[in-house]
Amino acid sequence: xxxxxxxxFPLVLAMLVLIQLFITEPxxxxxxxxxxxxxxxxxxxxxxxxxxxxxxxxxxxLPPASxxxxxxxxxxxxxxxxxxxTWDTTTQISDYAYSxxxxxxxxxxxxxxxxxxxxxxxxxxxxxxxxxxTTIALAxxxxxxxxxxxxxxxxxxxxxGLSEFEFVNASGLDNEDLGDNHPEGTDPHGTNLLSARSAAxxxxxxxxxxxxxxxxxxxxxxxxxxxxxxxxxxMLPHEGDNLGQFFxxxxxxxxxxxxxxxxxxxxxxxxxxxxxxITVVMRTSSDTERFVETxxxxxxxxxxxxxxxxxxxxxxxxxxxxxxxxxGKQDDVNVSLSEAIRIPIQADEAELYHLEYHIDEDxxxxxxxxxxxxEAGEVVGTAELVYDGDVDYGxxxxxxxxxxxxVTDEAVEKSNWFMLTLGAIGDFFANLFxxxxxxxxxxxx
Numbered sequence: 190x191x192x193x194x195x196x197x198f199p200l201v202l203a204m205l206v207l208i209q210l211f212i213t214e215p216x217x218x219x220x221x222x223x224x225x226x227x228x229x230x231x232x233x234x235x236x237x238x239x240x241x242x243x244x245x246x247x248x249x250x251l252p253p254a255s256x257x258x259x260x261x262x263x264x265x266x267x268x269x270x271x272x273x274x275t276w277d278t279t280t281q282i283s284d285y286a287y288s289x290x291x292x293x294x295x296x297x298x299x300x301x302x303x304x305x306x307x308x309x310x311x312x313x314x315x316x317x318x319x320x321x322x323t324t325i326a327l328a329x330x331x332x333x334x335x336x337x338x339x340x341x342x343x344x345x346x347x348x349x350g351l352s353e354f355e356f357v358n359a360s361g362l363d364n365e366d367l368g369d370n371h372p373e374g375t376d377p378h379g380t381n382l383l384s385a386r387s388a389a390x391x392x393x394x395x396x397x398x399x400x401x402x403x404x405x406x407x408x409x410x411x412x413x414x415x416x417x418x419x420x421x422x423x424m425l426p427h428e429g430d431n432l433g434q435f436f437x438x439x440x441x442x443x444x445x446x447x448x449x450x451x452x453x454x455x456x457x458x459x460x461x462x463x464x465x466x467i468t469v470v471m472r473t474s475s476d477t478e479r480f481v482e483t484x485x486x487x488x489x490x491x492x493x494x495x496x497x498x499x500x501x502x503x504x505x506x507x508x509x510x511x512x513x514x515x516x517g518k519q520d521d522v523n524v525s526l527s528e529a530i531r532i533p534i535q536a537d538e539a540e541l542y543h544l545e546y547h548i549d550e551d552x553x554x555x556x557x558x559x560x561x562x563x564e565a566g567e568v569v570g571t572a573e574l575v576y577d578g579d580v581d582y583g584x585x586x587x588x589x590x591x592x593x594x595x596v597t598d599e600a601v602e603k604s605n606w607f608m609l610t611l612g613a614i615g616d617f618f619a620n621l622f623x624x625x626x627x628x629x630x631x632x633x634x
Contacts, residue, residue, distance in 0.1 A: 224489055226482050229452075229472035230385040233486045234585050235494070235533045236396055236458065236465035241582035242490050242533060246385070250353040251471050253383040254446030255319045256456050257361030259391050260342050261327060262444075265312055266399040267345075268331050276312075279305040280330045282322070285370045290322035295362070297322050298413050310413065316405045318418040319445060321360040328359040335359055336373030346387075349394050350586050353384040363450060380450060385469040390585055392443050392456050392467050403458070406442035421445040423480050424457065435480040437487060443467075447476065455479040459487055464533075466490045494533040499542050499574065502529045503598075509546050512569065514601050515554055517561030523598035527566075530574055530593055541578045546595060547571045563601040570595040 230246040241247075268274045282290070282300045290297040298320045300306070306326070314323040328338035335358060342356040357364055357372065357379040364371040364379045371377050383391070395402055409427050410419045419427070422445055423435035439459035446454040452472035459466055468486040473479040504526045511521040534542070548570040554560055559569065574591030584590065 224485055226470070226485060227473055227478055228470040228482050231470045231482065231486065232385040232389050232468070233490050234389045234393065234467040235490075235496075236393060236467050237496070238532050239393060239585040239589050240532050241585055242466075242494055243486065244386070244582045247389075248353060248384050248386055250355070250382040250384045250387075251454075252363075252380045252448060252451035253361060253388055253471070254381075254448040254451035254454060255321075255361040256383065256388055256444045256446035256454055256469075257356065257359070257381045258315055258319065258324055259388070259395055259444050259456065260345065260356065261324050261338075261359045262312070262316055262402060263391070263395050263399065264331060264338075264341060264345060265308070265327055266395075266402060269308070270399075274308055274330065276307065276309040278308045278330070280308075280311075280326060281305060282326055283329055285335075286322045286325040286329065288370070289325060289360075289362075289367070290320075295321050295366075298416070298418055300326070301414075306414075313405060313408075313411060314413050314418060316402070316444075317408050317411055317420045318413070319421055320418075321362055324360045334373065336375070339372045339375060346391075349390065350588075351383075351387040351390050352587065353382065353387045355379075355382040357381055361446060361448070361451075363448060380448075385471050386585065388454075388456050388469045388471070389467050392458060392469070393585055396442070396458055396465065396467070403441045403443075406444070407440075421476075422455075422457075423477065424459075424483065435477065435484075437480075437484055440487075445476075445479070453479045455483055457483045457487070461491055464491070464496060490533075493535050495536070496531055496533050497539060498529050498531045499534070499539060500526055500530045500544065500572075500593075502526055504529075506544060506546065506572075512548065513556075513558045514563065515556065515558040515560050516604055517559075517563065517601040518604050519601055522559065522563055522601050524569060524595050525598055526572055527568070527594040527596045530572075530591060532574070532591065538578060541576060543575055543577065544572045545575050547573060547592075548595070559601075561601045561603040563597055565597060565600040567597045568594045569597060 224243060226245055230249050232247045233243040234241055282302050287300060287302050289295055290300040298314050298318060300322050311323040311327050314320040325335055328335045332338035332341055338359055339356050346354045357375040361381055364375060364377055407425060408420060409425045410417055423432045424437040424440040426436055439461040440457060442458045443456045453476050454471040457468040466487060468483050470479050470482045473482055511523055513521050552559055552569055571592040572595050
């Protein structure tokens with residue numbers, strides 16, 4: 190009896206170990222996909238592909254505070270690009286902008302009236318120090334009034350495909366803080382609204398359309414009108430104080446935000462080994478927690494994901510390598526991917542992706558054939574990348590999917606009239622024979 194128990198015990202122990210592995214493995218995998226974030230909403234995006242790597246309540250519209258200034262920054266860059274203004278264009282400060290700058294509760298840079306400021310100076314104070322009055326001055330310079338500029342902001346948001354937004358001023362302050370100066374046509378009690386997704390969408394356009402903006406947003410401190418102004422982004426390499434604890438290698442933007450209503454928010458971006466990520470955290474509890482939570486997102490992105498080419502350009506599916514052709518000199522044509530499919534994926538998950546082909550039905554006849562002539566490189570459908578794992582956050586824009594054009598690899602000439610005629614005759618007799626066979630079969634059934 191003791192001898193048999195000695196044999197059984199190791200088997201029982203091994204079974205317990207295996208059971209434990211089966212129980213804990215799914216939990217570990219699930220934990221790897223989740224993050225414990227102290228933010229009401231958040232999102233993590235790959236800046237090259239627009240792939241969302243993590244999201245928490247990403248579509249809840251919240252006050253973005255000074256993250257609003259990303260739209261003002263975008264419109265300044267666009268105005269420069271269009272030749273409407275230059276970086277050397279100068280302007281004076283209006284009574285409205287001056288009143289905001291003189292209000293000590295807004296911690297402005299102290300603008301002076303009857304003094305000319307360049308666009309470059311005003312932009313740096315806005316992008317680096319998050320100054321409100323310089324933002325208003327730029328809005329007035331571009332559109333004549335902040336009210337007109339707000340209309341431009343909302344038009345551009347629509348054009349850029351932002352999912353949830355409402356702009357009521359250029360700075361991100363609450364309209365109540367602006368008093369009688371709130372932009373014409375807006376609610377005197379209104380506030381700007383963005384979701385984490387739409388803030389990331391705006392950042393995506395800013396860093397991809399105007400990457401030079403990062404050359405300014407990454408400046409920790411600079412001189413403005415004889416004084417030193419500092420960047421509120423603690424993840425940059427600040428010197429002195431105790432801000433070094435928040436430094437994160439690769440961070441070069443983008444915009445902080447705070448009001449009593451909005452709480453502490455931050456749209457961040459970092460680049461490592463050529464891989465740029467965009468993060469948004471909204472309504473964290475303190476000015477430092479927003480950077481702690483951003484670091485969690487960036488750690489998650491850089492440690493868990495890597496850009497991988499899942500399918501190369503010219504890839505052919507073993508099951509759907511060809512499409513039948515009618516009226517051609519050959520009976521079928523090879524089809525393949527027009528370009529490679531590259532996205533950020535988690536380690537060891539490449540096998541969880543497969544392709545689904547969608548052939549353009551308008552190009553097929555009733556028998557599911559392409560009709561010759563067919564050109565080489567002709568788009569005949571799309572190949573959709575499908576993920577078979579547990580969680581897929583999709584893409585930053587709703588209309589963005591992993592669909593790549595499916596193209597023909599060679600041309601197929603139309604068959605000459607003689608061969609087409611022979612084919613038609615053959616089809617006629619084949620159909621006639623089939624009909625006759627079916628009729629005879631019916632007589633004896």
